[in-house]
Amino acid sequence: xxHQVWVDVQHTxxxxxxxxxxxxxxxxxxxxxxATIGAFLFAPAVALPVLAGxxxxxxxxxxxxxxxxxxxxxxxxxxxxxxxVFLITxxxxxxxxxxxxxxxxxxxxxxxxxxxxxxxxxxxxxxxTGETFWNPLSGAYSLIPAIxxxxxxxxxxxxxxxxxGLFGALFIAEVADDRLREIIKPGVEVLAGxxxxxxxxxxxxxxxxxxxxSFLDDGASFLIAGIVVGIMALPTIVSVGEDAxxxxxxxxxxxxxxxxxxxxQKMKSISIxxxxxxxxxxxxxxxxxxxxxxxxxxxxxxxxxxxxxxxxDVFDASATLTSLIAVNYGSASESTLDVxxxxxxxxxxxxxxxxxxxxxxERQMKQKLKGQS
Amino acid sequence: xxxxxxTPDTGSTATTTTAGESEEExxxxxxxxxxxxxxxxxxxxxxxxxxxDHALKNVSMDIPEESVTALIGPSGCxxxxxxxxxxxxxxxxxxxxxxxxxxxxxxxxxxxxxNLVELxxxxxxxFQSPNPFPKSIRENISYGPRKHGEIEKGLLARLFGRDDTAxxxxxxxxxxxxxxxxxxxxxxxxxxxxxxxxxQQQRLCIARCLAVDPDVILMDEPASALDPIAxxxxxxxxxxxxxDYTVVIVTHNMQQAARISDQTAVFLTGGELIEYDDTEKIxxxxxSQRVEDYITGKxx
Ligand SMILES: Nc1ncnc2c1ncn2[C@@H]1O[C@H](COP(=O)(O)OP(=O)(O)O)[C@@H](O)[C@H]1O
Ligand SMILES: [Mg+2]
Numbered sequence: 008x009x010h011q012v013w014v015d016v017q018h019t020x021x022x023x024x025x026x027x028x029x030x031x032x033x034x035x036x037x038x039x040x041x042a043t044i045g046a047f048l049f050a051p052a053v054a055l056p057v058l059a060g061x062x063x064x065x066x067x068x069x070x071x072x073x074x075x076x077x078x079x080x081x082x083x084x085x086x087x088x089x090x091x092v093f094l095i096t097x098x099x100x101x102x103x104x105x106x107x108x109x110x111x112x113x114x115x116x117x118x119x120x121x122x123x124x125x126x127x128x129x130x131x132x133x134x135x136t137g138e139t140f141w142n143p144l145s146g147a148y149s150l151i152p153a154i155x156x157x158x159x160x161x162x163x164x165x166x167x168x169x170x171x172g173l174f175g176a177l178f179i180a181e182v183a184d185d186r187l188r189e190i191i192k193p194g195v196e197v198l199a200g201x202x203x204x205x206x207x208x209x210x211x212x213x214x215x216x217x218x219x220x221s222f223l224d225d226g227a228s229f230l231i232a233g234i235v236v237g238i239m240a241l242p243t244i245v246s247v248g249e250d251a252x253x254x255x256x257x258x259x260x261x262x263x264x265x266x267x268x269x270x271x272q273k274m275k276s277i278s279i280x281x282x283x284x285x286x287x288x289x290x291x292x293x294x295x296x297x298x299x300x301x302x303x304x305x306x307x308x309x310x311x312x313x314x315x316x317x318x319x320d321v322f323d324a325s326a327t328l329t330s331l332i333a334v335n336y337g338s339a340s341e342s343t344l345d346v347x348x349x350x351x352x353x354x355x356x357x358x359x360x361x362x363x364x365x366x367x368x369e370r371q372m373k374q375k376l377k378g379q380s
Numbered sequence: 381x382x383x384x385x386x387t388p389d390t391g392s393t394a395t396t397t398t399a400g401e402s403e404e405e406x407x408x409x410x411x412x413x414x415x416x417x418x419x420x421x422x423x424x425x426x427x428x429x430x431x432x433d434h435a436l437k438n439v440s441m442d443i444p445e446e447s448v449t450a451l452i453g454p455s456g457c458x459x460x461x462x463x464x465x466x467x468x469x470x471x472x473x474x475x476x477x478x479x480x481x482x483x484x485x486x487x488x489x490x491x492x493x494x495n496l497v498e499l500x501x502x503x504x505x506x507f508q509s510p511n512p513f514p515k516s517i518r519e520n521i522s523y524g525p526r527k528h529g530e531i532e533k534g535l536l537a538r539l540f541g542r543d544d545t546a547x548x549x550x551x552x553x554x555x556x557x558x559x560x561x562x563x564x565x566x567x568x569x570x571x572x573x574x575x576x577x578x579x580q581q582q583r584l585c586i587a588r589c590l591a592v593d594p595d596v597i598l599m600d601e602p603a604s605a606l607d608p609i610a611x612x613x614x615x616x617x618x619x620x621x622x623x624d625y626t627v628v629i630v631t632h633n634m635q636q637a638a639r640i641s642d643q644t645a646v647f648l649t650g651g652e653l654i655e656y657d658d659t660e661k662i663x664x665x666x667x668s669q670r671v672e673d674y675i676t677g678k679x680x
Contacts, residue, residue, distance in 0.1 A: 184474050258511035262585065265469060265507075266524040266592055267500035276527070281514050 022078055029075035032068035036079055039064050096355070103352045106148070106345035114349055116140050116149035118314045125314065127151070141312035143339075148346040152314040154353065156229065156325040157298065163233020163321060164240055164297055169290055171237075172244030173279075176286070179245065180252035181274055192249065199242035207303030210235030215307070230321040232307045239300055240293035247292055251285020251372070252278055284372035288365040295361035298329070299354065305330035328354050410655040410667045415643050417444035420596060420626040421466060426480035428461050428470060428651070435461050436651040439480075445595075448622045450637035450659065451630045453647035454674070459630040460508075462647070463598050466628065467503040468496060484596070501528065503596040504589035509605045510581035512573035512588070517565055520573045520584055521552045524592035551591055559587035560617055579610025586617065597621060599629040603636070615640050634675060638663050646671045 020033060039061035046054040068076040106114065117124050117131040117140075124136040140149035179191050214231045255278050263273040279286070304327050313325040326334060328350045335347060421443040428436035436458045443449050451459045461470065468489060470476040482489050489499055501524070512520050525531040531544045531551070552569060556562040561583040565576070573584055582602055589597060599618070603611040618640050621627055631637050637644055638659060645656040648670055655662060655671045666672045 256511070258507060258509065259513055261469070261472075262505075262507060262511040262513070262588075263523070263527075264472065265467060265500055265505040266527070266589065267497045268524070268527045269497060272527050276523070277513055 019082065020079065021075065025075065026072060029072040032072040033075050033079050036061070036065045036068050036076060040083065099348060099351050099355060102345070103348035106342070106349045109342070110146075110148055110346070114148060114150050114346065116147070117151055118149070120316070125316075126318065127155075140314065143343045146342065148343070149312075150328070150331075150346070150350055150353065152312050152325050153328050153331045153350060155315060155318075156308075157327040157329070157357075159229045159315065159319075159321065160233045160236055160304065160327055161294060161298055163230060164237035165290070165294055167234050167237030168240040168244055168293060168297075172241050172248055172290065172293065173286060175241070175245040176248030176252055176289070177274060177278075179249045181270070181278060192246070195242045195245050195249075199246060202302075203239055203300040204302040204306060206235055206239045207306035210238070210303060211307050227308045228322045228324050229308075229315070232304050232324075232327075233321070235303050235307060236297040236300065239303060240297035243293035243296055244289045247289035248282075248286045251282040251289060254285065255281040282372070284368040288369040288372075291361045291365040291368070295358050295365070298361075299358050301329040301333040305333045406668075407652070407654060410657070411441060411645075411653050413643070413656045413658075414442055415444035415447065415658075417447055419443070420445035420485065421628075422481075422483040422486075423465070424481040424483075426462070426465050426478065426482065428458070428465065428479075429477045430473070430475045434651060436465070439647075439651075439653045441645055441653060441656050443626065443628060444643070445626045446622060446624065447642040448618060448627045448629060448640055450641035450644045451628065451647060452632065452634060452637050452644060454649055455632060457647040457649050458651040459647055460600050461651070462653075463505075463600055463628065463630055466596070466598055467500050467505055468494075469505065471496070497528070501592050502594050503598060504592060504594035506582070506585050506589055506597065506599040506602045508601045510578055510585050512576070512581050512584050514572065514574055516570045517556075517573050517576075517584060518548070518552050518569040520588050521555050521591045522548050523588060525551060528592070555587040555591040556584075558590050558621075559583045560613065560620075561587055577610070579606050579613060582606060582610070582614060583617065586614075586621075590621075594625065596626040596628065599627065601630050601632060604632070611636075634663075646674065648674065 020037070021030060039057070043054065043057045043061045046057040065076060065080075112135055115134050117127050117134045117136045119125070119136050119138050124131040127134075134151075137147065137149075139145060139147040140152060141147055175195070179188055179195070183191060210231055211227070214234060215227060218228075218231065259277050259281065260273050263277045264270065268276070308324045308326060308330060311326065312331065313323065315323040315325060331350050332347050332354075335343060339347060419442045423439060423441050423443070426436060426439045427434070439462060451462065453459055461476075464470045464473075465478055465480075466482060466489075468478075470478050478490070480490070484499070484502065488494065513523060515523070522531050525548075531548050532540075532542045533544050533548060537543055553562060553566075556565065561580060564580060565571075565584075573581065576584060582605075586597075586602075602618075603614045606614065615636060618627055618629060622642070629637075629641065641659045643657065644659045644662040646654050646662060646666075646668075648654045655666055655668045657666075662671065663675060666675065
């Protein structure tokens with residue numbers, strides 16, 4: 008057992024094609040690496056010289072035993088990535104702990120109006136209720152309004168992004184000819200890379216003034232934030248959804264058309280169902296990413312914490328979980344900061360959950376199309 | 381002929397033209413064949429280009445009904461391209477350009493007003509590798525009739541007082557029996573079709589095609605992806621189908637063509653139809669030396 012572990016470690020570190028002296032090079036490099044980490048943690052003063060030593064030894068190793076050192080570096084990069092993510096997660100949860108213990112279910116306090124708790128999907132019966140739900144000075148920290156704001160914004164975003172994204176993906180995958188596809192597809196991918204603050208700014212400047220000019224004088228609202236987030240999710244949905252549609256074998260569609268199905272019938276009954284799980288994965292991925300986007304929402308609704316009233320009023324406004332963190336982080340007191348970490352934990356759980364679901368669905372799809380090339 | 385008349389040219393060019401024409405004439409004679417039966421498909425001077433690549437050159441042939449017509453020839457000679465001309469599947473290939481005429485029962489299918497849905501209902505197609513839909517066996521069979529509005533079922537249909545479940549069951553049974561698949565799958569009609577073996581999948585594709593009630597069935601090397609036993613089942617099926625349908629089958633397997641077809645058309649490299657005649661004649665005593673070389677394995 009222990010022996011097997013040692014064999015595996017050796018295998019990972021040195022590979023199967025080790026050459027004369029590669030063990031020495033890898034060992035020296037790895038040793039210096041550990042020394043560097045140790046120095047950072049316990050003797051920061053000497054950290055830089057040790058790091059320099061690591062770089063020099065690795066550089067020498069790179070010249071003499073490139074294959075072995077490259078293998079070590081890939082391992083190192085992977086460990087570093089996994090470790091970073093792991094530590095951030097631990098840090099997040101540990102930081103949220105004080106607020107959890109201090110406020111407990113008070114973090115989910117349902118607001119009271121006219122002496123009656125507001126209706127919130129019958130949860131008001133089990134959750135604590137209170138007049139003040141957000142007042143850092145008096146220690147009222149309910150995250151319910153921010154959670155609800157996140158839900159509303161996500162729903163509006165979905166209503167915008169899902170139909171548009173699906174049709175966009177269909178157009179690129181099934182309607183456009185090859186030349187057009189070669190232009191549009193990369194274009195969509197570029198859009199997906201635009202920083203969210205740009206979308207937020209456009210959303211605020213264009214949409215907001217349009218709505219104010221045309222039918223409302225109320226400004227920033229869930230509706231605008233949702234539309235902007237939906238537009239942000241759109242390129243991801245189109246591009247991932249298009250991949251899913253394109254991976255449906257042409258032979259299936261040919262079979263349908265050769266039987267007298269129209270192109271649209273073929274899309275409806277063959278392409279979309281066969282790519283269904285991939286398309287759902289695209290939607291979840293796109294929306295999950297958009298939920299995590301902070302700046303666009305913060306730019307539109309820098310407003311304080313407010314519980315939408317009436318519950319489904321899309322023209323109301325409130326900070327979402329993300330914008331709550333972004334807006335308050337700089338100026339927050341110790342205890343507010345702790346609560347923000349709880350908001351962070353909630354976001355983490357929501358987005359990680361969506362990501363897991365989307366990966367699961369994608370695997371289902373591969374299973375379903377197995378046996379077809 | 382008229383071209384040479386109009387442009388009388390110098391000696392050398394004239395010689396080549398004459399040589400080309402005599403081969404052309406010979407070819408015209410070798411392909412000028414009319415089978416005993418009624419003509420189902422009449423192809424006149426079909427040409428296909430993929431971009432600048434002239435893939436099919438001046439092919440003309442009459443295909444008789446209720447028989448098996450085999451198309452043979454080395455790979456890349458345009459057999460699939462020719463087959464796709466017959467149900468206008470080439471229309472879906474952006475680079476492809478088709479010129480010429482194909483008549484089904486005397487009706488031009490390249491007429492601007494031709495209805496492609498109706499055409500493809502009458503002329504079914506079976507592909508080289510089995511391509512069942514990722515749906516149940518039952519849904520695969522009823523796919524065509526459903527798309528054509530001949531079978532309506534489900535919640536919406538029932539709301540409108542229509543439920544063709546019984547008709548669907550009948551159709552599924554009929555088509556699967558015709559394709560000699562019923563006994564193997566009758567107890568699992570609602571299983572996913574992708575779970576069937578390759579040979580079963582191909583027979584399902586044939587059944588799916590029969591469910592639409594076509595007159596003509598085009599098959600593009602339907603057995604090339606199958607093992608010998610599955611292949612012989614498909615061959616038996618083809619012979620059986622020829623009693624009621626017009627079958628046009630592409631194959632690169634000459635024994636297969638000899639076994640199952642009534643007439644055979646030989647395409648050779650360059651997209652030309654070289655010889656078209658009774659299968660026996662083609663395999664025993666072809667007119668063209670190139671065809672004989674190809675059939676005896678000296679070429680191709
Ligand atoms: N979709 C296509 N685009 C471009 N060229 C094609 C396409 N399909 C076939 N061709 C070309 O047309 C010629 C005939 O092909 P095909 O009809 O598939 O031959 P066969 O079925 O006899 O093997 C080949 O040279 C092939 O490269
Ligand atoms: Mg072919």
